[in-house]
Structures are given as structure tokens and as C-alpha cells.
Amino acid sequence: MRQGVQRHDLGSACMPRESEVALLERVVERDLRAFETLYRLYHPRLVRFLFNMTRRPALVDEVLNDTMLVVWSRPDSFNGTSKLSSWIFGIAYRKALQAMRRQDLPIEDARAEQRESAEPGPEQRAGEDRSRRSLMAALNELSADHRLVVELTYFQDFGYREIAEIMDCPVDTVKSRMFYARRHLGRLLTGDLVDWL
Secondary structure: OOOOOOOOOOHHHOOOHHHHHHHHHHHHOOOHHHHHHHHHHHHHHHHHHHHHHHOOHHHHHHHHHHHHHHHHHOHHHOOOOOOHHHHHHHHHHHHHHHHHHHHOOOOOOOOHHHOOOOOOOOHHHHHHHHHHHHHHHHHHOOOHHHHHHHHHHHHOOOOHHHHHHHHOOOHHHHHHHHHHHHHHHHHHOOOHHHHHO
């Protein structure tokens, strides 16, 4: 990865798939501690994903809680045919769509580019911050579906098949959205950011 732009690093939140599934199996048995551990593992990833999807900070907590409520109340609905993360992100995606429809709000937020990041960076990361702002401005130029495919691929490390499951669309649609998103971003980005694509 080039300097200035990094993929989302899960750090200590990274856990082998088997361990996450073992946690979910304990949730099926109503183990509250296992659920809390699973919640902590997915919280930062879901917050980022939901904010990038909705562009409404007020909805993020509501949708995150609705998502995790499904995980707690219906853990046995995970059938194991996909990764656990795909199942949870799929729930979050559908809950976010429902929340936006319920509020009858447009999907795009015209003021998204004017907002500063919620995480102020130290001075030594000024260059990285500039790169991130340029990237975010370019991402905001994409449609919501194209932006989400980029988000799920580059920042959440999902493959096309998993993204198709999450977004409930064919794999070819995901590939097509990624093609057009990359082409559009390639016209907007310069320097190291182009290499990031």
C-alpha cells in the first residue's frame, strides 16, 4: 500500500473465522459475553460502513443496534453458507436501507464533503490527511452503490461474491459497479492515490 492511503486495519479485532463462528454458536446458547465480544469486533467496521452508506451520523447508531439485535435474537438464522462477516454486513445493509426509506430521506448528502473527519489526525499525518480528503472527495462523487462497492472491497476486505450477497445483487453487477467506480476515480485522483486503485 502506498504511503498516505492505508486499508482499514482491524488490528486486534482480527479474528479467525472459526473463532467468530464459535462466538456465534455461544450466542445461540444465549451467552451474553460471547455476544459482547462479537459486538466489539464488528462495531468499528460497521460504524464506518454504515456512515459511508447513509452519510447520516444520527442513523448509524440506530442501524448498528438494529443489526446487532438481529444477531442476538436470531443467531440461528446464520446457515454457514457464507462468511459470518458477510451475513452481518448483509443485515446491516438491509437495515440501513429500511431506516433511510422509513425517514424518506434522499440517499446522498450534499454537505458530506464540507464535514471534517470525526478523527483529527496529528500534525505528522498531515500528508496522509490530505490524501484521505482527496480520496473521500472523489468517493463522494460516486453514486451510493458504486461507493459502497469500493468501501466493501478496499476498506472492509470483502470479495465480489461476498459483496453480491451483502447487496443482494449478481456478482457481475458488483464487477460492473467496481469497473465504473475505478474509471471515475481514476479521472479524479492523482499521484499515489491513482496507484491505490
